[in-house]
Amino acid sequence: RHPLATFFHLFFRVSAIITYLFCDWFSNSFVACFVTILLLLSFDFWSVKNVTGRLLVGLRWWNQIDEDGKSHWVFEARRVPTRAASTEAEARIFWLGLIICPVIWTVFFFSTLFSLKLKWLALVIAGISLQTANLYGYIHCKLGGHKSTSRATSSFFVTADVPKRQERRTPDHTEEHGKTGTR
Amino acid sequence: FAGLADVSIAEDIPVEGEITVPVGSHSPDEDYSTLDEPVRDTIMRDLKAVGKKFVHVMYPKKSSALLRDWDLWGPLVLCVSLALMLQGGSADSKEDGGPQFAEVFVIIWFGAVVITLNSKLLGGTISFFQSLCVLGYCVLPLTVAMLVCRLVLLAGSGTVSFIIRLIVVVAMFGWSTLASTAFLADSQPPNRKALVVYPIFLFYFVISWMILTFTPQ
Numbered sequence: 001r002h003p004l005a006t007f008f009h010l011f012f013r014v015s016a017i018i019t020y021l022f023c024d025w026f027s028n029s030f031v032a033c034f035v036t037i038l039l040l041l042s043f044d045f046w047s048v049k050n051v052t053g054r055l056l057v058g059l060r061w062w063n064q065i066d067e068d069g070k071s072h073w074v075f076e077a078r079r080v081p082t083r084a085a086s087t088e089a090e091a092r093i094f095w096l097g098l099i100i101c102p103v104i105w106t107v108f109f110f111s112t113l114f115s116l117k118l119k120w121l122a123l124v125i126a127g128i129s130l131q132t133a134n135l136y137g138y139i140h141c142k143l144g145g146h147k148s149t150s151r152a153t154s155s156f157f158v159t160a161d162v163p164k165r166q167e168r169r170t171p172d173h174t175e176e177h178g179k180t181g182t183r
Numbered sequence: 184f185a186g187l188a189d190v191s192i193a194e195d196i197p198v199e200g201e202i203t204v205p206v207g208s209h210s211p212d213e214d215y216s217t218l219d220e221p222v223r224d225t226i227m228r229d230l231k232a233v234g235k236k237f238v239h240v241m242y243p244k245k246s247s248a249l250l251r252d253w254d255l256w257g258p259l260v261l262c263v264s265l266a267l268m269l270q271g272g273s274a275d276s277k278e279d280g281g282p283q284f285a286e287v288f289v290i291i292w293f294g295a296v297v298i299t300l301n302s303k304l305l306g307g308t309i310s311f312f313q314s315l316c317v318l319g320y321c322v323l324p325l326t327v328a329m330l331v332c333r334l335v336l337l338a339g340s341g342t343v344s345f346i347i348r349l350i351v352v353v354a355m356f357g358w359s360t361l362a363s364t365a366f367l368a369d370s371q372p373p374n375r376k377a378l379v380v381y382p383i384f385l386f387y388f389v390i391s392w393m394i395l396t397f398t399p400q
Contacts, residue, residue, distance in 0.1 A: 031284050035263055038259075039263075063253075065253070065310065065313065119285050122285050123285075
């Protein structure tokens with residue numbers, strides 16, 4: 001349903017990685033490559049955070065500063081998730097793109113460190129921080145939405161345990177009494 | 184509380200519920216509309232916020248716009264343009280300015296992070312990203328100074344041009360430091376203000392020094 005958003009979600013991330021890998025083919029200038037990759041990473045961060053997250057999976061996170069200057073990080077999820085086949089495919093593309101790219105930038109970090117091409121290190125660190133920030137924010141949104149379902153399942157299991165516990169209680173009556181004084 | 188030590192909740196009573204914290208300005212209707220707003224609105228809103236902050240830096244009145252809705256786009260643009268303009272000075276021509284460019288970047292961002300940590304350790308109430316935002320936006324006068332210096336250097340590099348550049352850089356340095364302390368010093372307790380202002384002074388001094396000592400190839 002949102003082909004343009006899906007395209008742009010992947011476009012900036014993948015272009016940044018490709019430019020980093022093949023920058024020697026595009027231009028001789030370190031500065032041009034650095035600025036291009038940095039701009040691509042920044043556009044990717046903004047578009048994933050503000051646009052593709054809410055269009056593709058209905059999640060959003062932001063920082064809010066209230067009256068007395070304290071900052072809150074707010075994570076929210078759309079309440080009624082639509083379950084069409086196209087939405088599932090878009091969600092899968094979203095999460096795959098979100099997870100794989102920081103891993104690739106971490107690999108670049110180690111390769112830059114060990115091959116001692118330290119002038120790229122600042123850029124790789126910037127890439128890792130921007131992409132991991134989005135990954136962390138969206139995982140937090142997603143887990144925040146799932147917390148209510150996990151609590152519901154745990155309460156279901158606990159109530160199913162009740163008959164067994166009451167059966168066990170009569171032989172262990174003295175122990176129980178010691179532990180739970182008011183019973 | 185000793186009497187509560189032997190109280191226990193029976194484990195077969197399910198304790199669950201949903202706690203929703205009503206967040207100040209985001210009523211459900213507003214949430215719905217910004218969650219589904221067209222992309223163009225998002226872009227325009229963010230661009231306008233960035234533009235408003237640039238204006239606030241040039242005229243540093245006491246306003247909370249720079250602090251409340253922080254963003255780091257302005258600092259990124261300023262940092263990149265300053266690094267581009269500072270590049271290519273007093274280096275060999277076979278190095279294509281690589282390390283210098285990354286140096287300016289690292290100095291600006293690492294310096295801003297250190298100042299922010301310093302002010303937080305001194306008990307400031309401002310948040311990490313707000314402080315980075317203010318420090319980054321207040322680099323604007325120095326970027327203007329760099330532009331002016333480059334133009335003056337096109338005309339010539341004698342004593343007169345040095346004096347002009349010195350005056351411009353000192354004026355912009357003063358402007359940057361005043362603008363950022365106007366925003367940041369309020370969040371500190373009164374007897375710590377000098378301890379917070381001093382690293383900001385150093386930070387902009389280092390940037391001004393880089394600008395002033397720039398000599399093109």
